[in-house]
Amino acid sequence: MDLGKPQPIEPGVVLRNRYRSRLPARLEDLAGPTSGTVDLPLHVVWSGLSSFSLEQPKVRMGLYRVVLTEGQREDLVSFLNKDLLVVQWPVLRRLVSRHLCEVWEEAFPELAERGTDYST
Numbered sequence: 506m507d508l509g510k511p512q513p514i515e516p517g518v519v520l521r522n523r524y525r526s527r528l529p530a531r532l533e534d535l536a537g538p539t540s541g542t543v544d545l546p547l548h549v550v551w552s553g554l555s556s557f558s559l560e561q562p563k564v565r566m567g568l569y570r571v572v573l574t575e576g577q578r579e580d581l582v583s584f585l586n587k588d589l590l591v592v593q594w595p596v597l598r599r600l601v602s603r604h605l606c607e608v609w610e611e612a613f614p615e616l617a618e619r620g621t622d623y624s625t
Contacts, residue, residue, distance in 0.1 A: 520604040527578045528612050535587040543568055543584055549575050559589075566593060570600045573609075594619045 529535060537543070543557045550571050557568035572584045590597070594616050598606045610617035 517604045520602065521608050524605050524608040525612070527576070527581060528608065529578060529582055532587045532590070532613050532615065534582050535585040535590060536582060537584045537586040537589075539586050539589060545571065545584065546580075548577075549580050549584075565589070566597060566600065569593060569597055573597075573601055573605060591615060591619060 538559060540559050543559065545555050545557070545568070547555075554564075554567065557564050559565050559568070569585060569590065572580055576584065598610075598616075598620055606620075610620060
């Protein structure tokens, strides 16, 4: 083994590790709001829409996509709600990266089971 030569990193490993490190311990930890308006901080959304109405399904889906992709663990717990995430997951999983989807479905089998339910 040549210690002087860096080993190639498998594609997606860095992203999976990043998403895995941010996961809540349990889905039940996601205790965000279910109604009203959510204003995201600058470290989560630095351009575009930063205020999201939970009453508008497409806007709510955008909020969840942004927080899942860019949020830290504290943001996930503060802004996402377990029940809304589970209900939206069949569609939401198609709006996020494959790596993010795989990490969440590996950690939370309840999401993986919902992943094939396209009735929502």
